[in-house]
Amino acid sequence: MGRRRRDSDDDDDDIEERFNKKSAKLARKEKERAAPVEGKLSEEEKARRKEAKKARQKERKAEERKAEEQERLQEKEERRVEQERLEKKRQRKREKRERDKVKKSQNPGDEKIKGKSSEPKGEIKELSMGIQYYDKQIGTGPSIEDRSRIRVSYVGKANDENGKVFDRSNDFSFKIGKGDVIKGWDIGIRSMKKGGTRVLIVPPKAAYGNRDVGAGVGGKLWFQVHVKDCNPNEKGKV
Missing domain, CATH: 1.20.5 (Single alpha-helices involved in coiled-coils or other helix-helix interfaces)
Structure with missing residues (x-):
């Protein structure tokens, strides 16, 4: 009574075999999903590379x-x-x-003269002792007279207006006719006015004689003098 029939055992074997085949198939698919086929990338790998x-x-x-x-x-x-x-x-x-x-x-009077001046010369005039002059600019106000105290700027050159500069000053004060300056200035600056500029051509006898003051001996001296201030009635310093 308790013994199974043979045909039942065969059926069980068939069922077990089919179950094993199905399990193996599922395992292969799972493995294929987990491990991509050579030459192809998994979705995760594609996403990672992207x-x-x-x-x-x-x-x-x-x-x-x-x-x-x-x-x-x-x-x-x-x-x-x-x-x-x-x-x-x-x-x-x-x-x-x-x-x-x-x-x-x-200091408009202290300008270098190179070659021909761009400013036209005035008429050259002659005074005593062979002193000559010409005005480059006529000033305004009263004329300088004897005993007038004036303040000037000047430049002194040797022999001609393009010669070597041997003396210059931007602010020099003195009194006309008192022997403070050479005769060429005492005589040549009179009649100038404040703001005027004059070129004096002074021979040795009205300057330094045979003394060499840096301009050589025996030559004429050229001075360009600009009157910055003057007061004919003022005895003190300008």
Whole structure:
């Protein structure tokens, strides 16, 4: 009674075999899903590589933007340096013009004469002792007379108006007719007015005689004298 029939055992074997085959098939599919076929990538690998590519592109773009920004900053700095250089150059020119303007206003008679003067000469006139002069600029106000105290700027040259400079001053004060200066000045400066500029041509006998004061011996002396201030009635210092 308790013994199974043979045909039942065969059926059980068939069922077990089919179950084993099905399990093996499922295992192979699972393995195939877990391990991709050679030459093909899994979805996870594709996604990973895609993310890595995006990261590399993002990093490359960031580096390019950084390089462009550095280039812009460098160009900006170069423009700033160039503007500063040009501004300094313009400032130096403005300062030079201001200095020249002040110098000219303070000392218009102390100008170098090179070649032919751009300012036309006045008529050359002759005084006593062979002194000659011509006016480059006529001043205003009362004329300088004997005993007048005046303040001048001047430049002295040897032999002619383009000669060697042997003496000069931007501010020299003296009294006419008191022997403070050479005869060529005492005689040649009279009749000038404040603001006037005169060129005196003085022979040795009305200057330093045979003494060499840096202009050689025996030559005529040329003085360009500008009257900065004068007061014919003032006995004190101007």
